[in-house]
Amino acid sequence: MxxxxxxxxxxxxxxxxxxxxxxxxxxxxxxxxxxxxxxxxxxxxxxxxxxxxxxxxxxxxxxxxxxxxxxxxxxxxxxxxxxxxxxxxxxxxxxxxxxxxxxxxxxxxxxxxxxxxxxxxxxxxxxxxxxxxxxxxxxxxxxxxxxxxxxxxxxxxxxxxxxxxxxxxxxxxxxxxRKYEKFNIKSSFGNFRNVEFKGNSDSHTFVLIIGESTTRHHLGIYDFYRSTTPKLSQIKEDLLIYKDVISSESHTIESLQAALSLDNFKKDTESTLIQLMNQAGFKTFWLSNQIPIGIYDTLLSKVAKASDSYVFTNTTDYGSKTPYDEVLLPHLDIALNDDSPNKFIVLHLLATHGRYKLRYPDKFDIFKDIPKTRFPKKANFEIINTYHNSISYVDYLVDQVIKKVSSQNKNSFVVYFSDHGEEVFTDRDFFGHNDLEEPTRSMFEIPFVVWLSPQYKSNYTIDFKPETPFSIEHLLHSISDLSKIDFNEKEFKKSIFSKDFRPVKRIIGQRLDYDNYFKSKIDSLH
Structure with missing residues (x-):
């Protein structure tokens, strides 16, 4: 027995x-x-x-x-x-x-x-x-x-x-x-020193869209064979599309913990991007279709609560079908119409997370033919198609956000990226993200797309190199640079938008050197 x-x-x-x-x-x-x-x-x-x-x-x-x-x-x-x-x-x-x-x-x-x-x-x-x-x-x-x-x-x-x-x-x-509790990240202000907004006196609206479980390899704007991003492809000439951006982790909490904080909670004090924008005089909004709690408040809900206004639209604790991400759009309208001259808005999407076919309405059930994959199985075909449908829905949402922000005619940007990637039968006969033993590129290689309003482009300049190797663990330095916010701890060498940017070793998951690890795997195949 x-x-x-x-x-x-x-x-x-x-x-x-x-x-x-x-x-x-x-x-x-x-x-x-x-x-x-x-x-x-x-x-x-x-x-x-x-x-x-x-x-x-x-x-x-x-x-x-x-x-x-x-x-x-x-x-x-x-x-x-x-x-x-x-x-x-x-x-x-x-x-x-x-x-x-x-x-x-x-x-x-x-x-x-x-x-x-x-x-x-x-x-x-x-x-x-x-x-x-x-x-x-x-x-x-x-x-x-x-x-x-x-x-x-x-x-x-x-x-x-x-x-x-x-x-x-x-x-x-x-x-x-307990560690998060000792950091005062729910307070409006952090520990940034000498924060100053260097922009002009006109109104500014900056929007950050955080996707979920989306690898750039399945996006049409990254030259994927399927037209999974028809809306963004139509305005491709107006977008800055970065082609070598990765997440530092393959799971949401660990990835965004690094991206949204100054020091990734490795020092005695910590401050977040929301707190920085507050200190710079922006009114901040956090609009999320992610569920706000696990057993305790998650790290992200703590970060969100430092915002002047925060909304969680997903409360389906006892059901498997969650609201579609478009539920955030009315809340975005409210934020955009707020009287504050300078606004910073975060939208956190469910995007392509988990059970892909639950992430989009019926009208986005587009792909039904046999997709290309190294692992041809009927079950795999269905999963790949639903993943591509969910990407098309994200494409629609990002396009809607850009249209709404554009209509404001202000100094604006919209930055879209995903918290991490997703393996969907590209390099392994597997879908999901788990980097413990056999990580794949798709689990870390994410979309990173920027839209700038005509007003922004007429007043400010950035250094755009689409092949820049970047990890979103330095996102705070990049967004502060794009937002024209200075503070003592800011490092231009960590900003993807700065001419002073300097590539560094990109560490992922289980302390792997991303560039060397996947290069060696490619070389071994040849």
């Missing part, structure tokens, strides 16, 4: 996924963990306590192996503490989308088998596990347990263990929550 679930998980991974050395290591780790559990139970003198404890530990043991194997099946990598972060920042709607996106018959079958094991073991009146303990003295049992524990620890085999990662991830998450 104890060994069989280990063998079932091993066989499941062998038959249903691309098998690799990790699977052998995980199997060994499961046997060593089993040795620890049974050895610990053998130390319990009373049979009734031993029986109850064995049933509890059996449930945890079998459930953990099921989660590990299912996670490996979905993401082709091992379970990690990062997954716990994502789970704790997830709401019911996102969880529902995840279930419908990734849960397959194979996973349901595996979990059903594990459930049968658990039920069969639990209904026994009495579980005779190690009742008659071996005739070893307690000190030898303790020596065995200690030796096994150190073997797990120093061999690194414990790393993918679900209970370990659950405890580790949970502790790190709550530590992060």
């Amino acid at each position: 104890w060994v069989s679930p280990i063998l079932v998980s091993f066989i499941f991974e062998f038959l249903s996924s691309e098998f690799r050395g990790y699977n052998f290591k995980n199997c060994i780790e499961n046997f060593l963990s089993l040795s620890l559990i049974l050895g610990f139970i053998s130390l319990i003198p009373k049979k009734n306590i031993k029986s109850v404890l064995s049933k509890i530990l059996y449930v945890i043991f079998v459930f953990s192996m099921g989660i590990e194997s299912a996670y490996f099946y979905i993401f082709d990598t091992f379970f990690s503490a990062s997954a716990i972060f994502i789970i704790l920042e997830t709401n019911y709607a996102e969880a529902s989308e995840f279930f419908f996106n990734y849960v397959s018959f194979e996973i349901i079958l595996l979990l059903f088998i594990d459930l049968v094991f658990i039920i069969a073991y639990s209904i026994k009146r009495y579980v005779p596990v190690l009742v008659k303990s071996p005739s070893f003295k307690t000190k030898y049992k303790c020596l065995f347990l200690t030796s096994t524990f150190f073997l797990l620890t120093y061999s690194g085999l414990y790393f993918a263990n679900f209970p370990y990662q659950f405890i580790k991830g949970g502790a790190e998450y709550f530590n992060e929550i």
Whole structure:
């Protein structure tokens, strides 16, 4: 009863996924963990306590192996503490989308088998596990347990263990929550020194559109074979399209934490882009179609609350279908018509996140033919088409924002970028973003597009080089430069809009050098 679930998980991974050395290591780790559990139970003198404890530990043991194997099946990598972060920042709607996106018959079958094991073991009146303990003295049992524990620890085999990662991830998450609390990022003003707006006395309206899970490789304005951005393609000559911009992370919180803060929370004090715009005398607005809370306020909701006005339109905690991003447009109209002379407006879209077909209205159900992909499967074709439809809807929304801002006839810009990219059957037979073991370029390579009003272009100049290698971890310096805001901590060498910009090593995800990592992978293919 104890060994069989280990063998079932091993066989499941062998038959249903691309098998690799990790699977052998995980199997060994499961046997060593089993040795620890049974050895610990053998130390319990009373049979009734031993029986109850064995049933509890059996449930945890079998459930953990099921989660590990299912996670490996979905993401082709091992379970990690990062997954716990994502789970704790997830709401019911996102969880529902995840279930419908990734849960397959194979996973349901595996979990059903594990459930049968658990039920069969639990209904026994009495579980005779190690009742008659071996005739070893307690000190030898303790020596065995200690030796096994150190073997797990120093061999690194414990790393993918679900209970370990659950405890580790949970502790790190709550530590992060406490860390954010000590930073005063919900206050209107930050710690920027000598902030000064250098623009002229005319009115200014600056808009930042934050997309979600969009890779630039699937956008028509980046020469994709499909016309996924027909609206922006019509005004392409009026856009500054940057072709080598990446996110520093493949998940929203980590990516935007770096992009919207001065020091990525690595120092004793921290300040955000919203606080900078407040200090510069702008009225700030945060309009979001992202759900504002996980277990606690997320980092982004804390950043948003420093705004003079903030709106969260998505409150579907108990439903899988979320509002379309166009619900933000009436709120944008209100912000644009505000009497304040200088305004900074952030729109945070759901964009192409999660279950793509829920991100757009029926009239954007455009692509239905067979798309190009290295992984031709019927199921993949449907997912790719819905992803492209959701991109076309984002194209429509960005175009609508530009039209509305343009009609104001002010010194204005609109900057659109995505928090991170998305792999959609380009380099892997996979869709989503998970950079733990096999990251792909599409998970990090994002669109970065700028529109400038005629009034802005007549009064100000920027240095535009479309091939500039840039990471949005330096976004704050770039937006402040574009907004003509000076402050002591500003570094022009980090602004993509400055003639003084200097490229630096771009670190992504698990401390990888982006340029060297993907260049070496391309070279190895040749």
